[in-house]
Amino acid sequence: xxxxxxxxxxxxxxxxxxxxxxxxxxxxxxxxxxxxxxxxxxxxxxxxxxxxxxxxxxxxxxxxxxxxxxxxxxxxxxxxxxxxxxxxxxxxxxxxxxxxxxxxxxxxxxxxxxxxxxxxxxxxxxxxxxxxxxxxxxxxxxxxxxxxxxxxxxxxxxxxxxxxxxxxxxxxxxxxxxxxxxxxxxxxxxxxxxxxxxxxxxxxxxxxxxxxxxxxxxxxxxxxxxxxxxxxxxxxxxxxxxxxxxxxxxxxxxxxxxxxxxxxxxxxxxxxxxxxxxxxxxxxxxxxxxxxxxxxxxxxxxxxxxxxxxxxxxxxxxxxxxxxxxxxxxxxxxxxxxxxxxxxx
Amino acid sequence: xxxxxxxxxxxxxxxxxxxxxxxxxxxxxxxxxxxxxxxxxxxxxxxxxxxxxxxxxxxxxxxxxxxxxxxxxxxxxxxxxxxxxxxxxxxxxxxxxxxxxxxxxxxxxxxxxxxxxxxxxxxxxxxxxxxxxxxxxxxxxxxxxxxxxxxxxxxxxxxxxxxxxxxxxxxxxxxxxxxxxxxxxxxxxxxxxxxxxxxxxxxxxxxxxxxxxxxxxxxxxxxxxxxxxxxxxxxxxxxxxxxxxxxxxxxxx
Numbered sequence: 001x002x003x004x005x006x007x008x009x010x011x012x013x014x015x016x017x018x019x020x021x022x023x024x025x026x027x028x029x030x031x032x033x034x035x036x037x038x039x040x041x042x043x044x045x046x047x048x049x050x051x052x053x054x055x056x057x058x059x060x061x062x063x064x065x066x067x068x069x070x071x072x073x074x075x076x077x078x079x080x081x082x083x084x085x086x087x088x089x090x091x092x093x094x095x096x097x098x099x100x101x102x103x104x105x106x107x108x109x110x111x112x113x114x115x116x117x118x119x120x121x122x123x124x125x126x127x128x129x130x131x132x133x134x135x136x137x138x139x140x141x142x143x144x145x146x147x148x149x150x151x152x153x154x155x156x157x158x159x160x161x162x163x164x165x166x167x168x169x170x171x172x173x174x175x176x177x178x179x180x181x182x183x184x185x186x187x188x189x190x191x192x193x194x195x196x197x198x199x200x201x202x203x204x205x206x207x208x209x210x211x212x213x214x215x216x217x218x219x220x221x222x223x224x225x226x227x228x229x230x231x232x233x234x235x236x237x238x239x240x241x242x243x244x245x246x247x248x249x250x251x252x253x254x255x256x257x258x259x260x261x262x263x264x265x266x267x268x269x270x271x272x273x274x275x276x277x278x279x280x281x282x283x284x285x286x287x288x289x290x291x292x293x294x295x296x297x298x299x300x301x302x303x304x305x306x307x308x309x310x311x312x313x314x315x316x317x318x319x320x321x322x323x324x325x326x327x328x329x330x331x332x333x334x335x336x337x338x339x340x341x342x343x344x345x
Numbered sequence: 346x347x348x349x350x351x352x353x354x355x356x357x358x359x360x361x362x363x364x365x366x367x368x369x370x371x372x373x374x375x376x377x378x379x380x381x382x383x384x385x386x387x388x389x390x391x392x393x394x395x396x397x398x399x400x401x402x403x404x405x406x407x408x409x410x411x412x413x414x415x416x417x418x419x420x421x422x423x424x425x426x427x428x429x430x431x432x433x434x435x436x437x438x439x440x441x442x443x444x445x446x447x448x449x450x451x452x453x454x455x456x457x458x459x460x461x462x463x464x465x466x467x468x469x470x471x472x473x474x475x476x477x478x479x480x481x482x483x484x485x486x487x488x489x490x491x492x493x494x495x496x497x498x499x500x501x502x503x504x505x506x507x508x509x510x511x512x513x514x515x516x517x518x519x520x521x522x523x524x525x526x527x528x529x530x531x532x533x534x535x536x537x538x539x540x541x542x543x544x545x546x547x548x549x550x551x552x553x554x555x556x557x558x559x560x561x562x563x564x565x566x567x568x569x570x571x572x573x574x575x576x577x578x579x580x581x582x583x584x585x586x587x588x589x590x591x592x593x594x595x596x597x598x
Contacts, residue, residue: 099440
């Protein structure tokens, strides 16, 4: 699945096309204790049409605030936001017709059946009765809602409810689908299922924009990622590009007495793909620009020098390295102070 | 046209929701019937005395109970709205192109229906026990009190969206409930009370509804009190619906 997502990226990036979402100089602040809290401090973004685009950042980074502005739920203090070719500030009603939204809290009406939810949603978008019924059948089939869609949504499991909520977001075939932390609280199986659904939507031409604080969701699901922290985009690009900026770390443990560590480290340091090689206790640590080709070169060199190796470990760069480098903190530790959390939620 | 359709669809959703919780339908009906069965008999000795001219005490008591029902049917809206803020339903609906006024009116219409149906039942039950129905007056009375329900429903929903917490909403609503209903003379006519109490009642919009309701129930269709009642309730309903629509439209953090 990761492979096909990556292939999709190259295909789509190459084909170019206009932006589904364009954000320039977006600012938003909220009243808070001791003055206003700046949730967004000048965000610039361009989301290419037909891709899965991820907003990655810790809680309170401003992801949800940005999403709420893009979906007409909040008004920006400053900046320009164009969604599906329309200015959100001046044409919110027209934007609403072209977008779908699946909020963090879902929004299924738990006192109604799944089918009733779908039909009402379609009709509120101005679809005719028969058209809506047909579309509801289609979504029930596609998202596998059939076993429970005639039951009251109150009785659904978390995964069933989330599937209904995604269906609600796409009843009217929106150009752009927004999802706020769509896999929060889902078990791994439901999570994988939702990823597949979102990929299928993308492949059918829908632009999907989601927020997440999960590294793997940004990395493996998204075609492009904007890393957001403290109300600013700190890095943007395809996951491969972003990770590619940071070295892979290889730790080589030679068999004791089989090599002169200092000499081997010096040799490794002269390899073209090696950024740095240093001795760390009984091991040599090597920072590589490219893990795959770099590893091959290292092994060739070690064999040529007759160095017997006891163990090798490789740590490839992750988006967390990008976050760490840009913000000085690890994404795993970077929670927002409680005041910011309250605003974001 | 789209607006009317959206209002009808949203009202239908609310009505289905109510019918699926028959306990609330049952409670809505049982409270007024309990008043009639367990409280009205206490008023028997007052018949013919001050505040109860003419035949049956029920002729004075029933319109007050209807006003209390109209008030109660509307005030629940805020609780539902807060539940839907938490489950994200309101946020989802706000991203659709649905008219914000239709979102408000869907709930208002259900609440009005949930007032009118039990109210008719109360009238039917009270008649054999000495209530003298003037059906034309009662029809207009139900229309008047439907405006009271609408005002309470829209007002309660607006409060719910603004306060966002059940606790705060409950404090505000129960804080309002007693002064509004007592100062409207729902249980006993305020004409029994001292001048200062009657004077104070004039700042309470609900007072005008109850006064007009008693006139209408007695068969007086065209009077200053009836006109005042409609003017005050019409204005209250419009104001509350405007406030609620504004609350739905406004950006929520």
